[in-house]
Amino acid sequence: MAxxxxxxxIAVTDLDASIESYRSLLxxxxxxxxxxxxxxxxxxxxxxxxSRIELLCPLGPDTPVGKFLAKRGPGLHHVAFEVADxxxxxxxxxxxxxxxxxxTPRRGLFxxxxxxxxxxxxxxxxxxxxxx
Amino acid sequence: MAxxxxxxxIAVTDLDASIESYRSLLxxxxxxxxxxxxxxxxxxxxxxxxSRIELLCPLGPDTPVGKFLAKRGPGLHHVAFEVADxxxxxxxxxxxxxxxxxxTPRRGLFxxxxxxxxxxxxxxxxxxxxxx
Numbered sequence: 001m002a003x004x005x006x007x008x009x010i011a012v013t014d015l016d017a018s019i020e021s022y023r024s025l026l027x028x029x030x031x032x033x034x035x036x037x038x039x040x041x042x043x044x045x046x047x048x049x050x051s052r053i054e055l056l057c058p059l060g061p062d063t064p065v066g067k068f069l070a071k072r073g074p075g076l077h078h079v080a081f082e083v084a085d086x087x088x089x090x091x092x093x094x095x096x097x098x099x100x101x102x103x104t105p106r107r108g109l110f111x112x113x114x115x116x117x118x119x120x121x122x123x124x125x126x127x128x129x130x131x132x
Numbered sequence: 133m134a135x136x137x138x139x140x141x142i143a144v145t146d147l148d149a150s151i152e153s154y155r156s157l158l159x160x161x162x163x164x165x166x167x168x169x170x171x172x173x174x175x176x177x178x179x180x181x182x183s184r185i186e187l188l189c190p191l192g193p194d195t196p197v198g199k200f201l202a203k204r205g206p207g208l209h210h211v212a213f214e215v216a217d218x219x220x221x222x223x224x225x226x227x228x229x230x231x232x233x234x235x236t237p238r239r240g241l242f243x244x245x246x247x248x249x250x251x252x253x254x255x256x257x258x259x260x261x262x263x264x
Contacts, residue, residue: 001159005183008140008211010257018255024228025254026213027133048213051137075256076208079140081158081180096156122157123150124207125142 002081006130007045007052009078011065015042015057022046028053034109041065043109054080054109078116078126086113086131093117105131134213138262139177139184141210143197147174147189154178160185166241173197175241186212186241210248210258218245218263225249237263 012018022028028046035042040063044055056077058066068077083089086105093100099118108114108130117127144150154160160178167174172195176187188209190198200209215221218237225232231250240246240262249259 001181002183003181005137005140005180005185008137010255012255021253021255025225025230025249025259048137049133049135051134053137053211072204073256075251076211076258079185079208093157098157117157119207121153123142123144123153124205126208127157 002083002129004082005051006080006082006128007054008076009054009056009080009126009128011068011072011074011077012055012057013069013074015044015055018055018057019044019046022048022053022055032110035059036107036109038107039064045109078128080114080128080130082130082132084131086115086129089129089131090115093121134215134261136214137183138212138214138260139186140208141186141188141212141258141260143200143204143206143209144187144189145201145206147176147187150187150189151176151178154180154185154187164242167191168239168241170239171196177241210260212246212260212262214262214264216263218247218261221261221263222247225253 026048028048031047032045040059041056046053056065098121102115105113113131119126158180160180163179164177172191173188178185188197230253234247237245245263251258
């Protein structure tokens with residue numbers, strides 16, 4: 001069961017310009033910035049009031065976010081739901097026949113455990129599960 | 133300035149099936165369901181822990197969400213940010229040269245005041261501002 005929406009992930013082509021845009025538009029502030037080689041992105045986590053958005057800029061065109069940008073252009077990329085126990089959630093989803101991209105947790109931003117669920121399972125929404 | 137992410141909007145083709153899918157996947161519960169003729173949708177607001185997602189099913193193919201589905205398929209549609217004073221925010225955005233879809237607030241789900249910002253202003257993200 002999900003505890004909350006942990007963040008909304010947004011694919012961008014220029015990280016600095018997007019940070020400035022969300023600062024101006026929403027008063028968003030950068031809480032963390034990190035290159036996650038494993039996911040092929042430079043990411044910035046922004047606080048928007050009490051919520052969070054995550055900007056994802058690909059390290060190259062052959063990365064997942066690079067391919068997303070080539071196909072759909074910049075915009076909403078995924079939504080992440082926080083769970084208390086990620087391995088238990090993945091086991092439950094597997095038992096329910098839900099198609100997973102990550103069968104086991106991997107390292108995400110902040111060093112959190114993350115796993116992605118296939119959009120087939122969620123009506124076209126790329127969903128990430130996160131445990132802190 | 134935004135107070136939080138009020139909800140994540142998701143375009144769906146079958147509202148009942150999607151509600152059941154998010155109940156099973158996330159433990160989401162329906163807090164409100166309403167047809168908003170003005171926006172051409174039947175919408176369901178779902179609580180996901182302490183957060184909220186909004187499922188949008190078009191009333192017909194010639195509605196904004198119907199056209200979105202025809203072009204992009206089901207999936208993430210918009211993200212809504214809560215603000216304290218919507219008219220003041222719209223005035224501020226206009227002064228900053230931000231392109232708006234709604235120049236003045238209109239009625240959204242729950243009877244909230246809402247206004248959409250053009251995706252051109254937000255790097256491809258359809259952003260909604262909401263005031264309760």
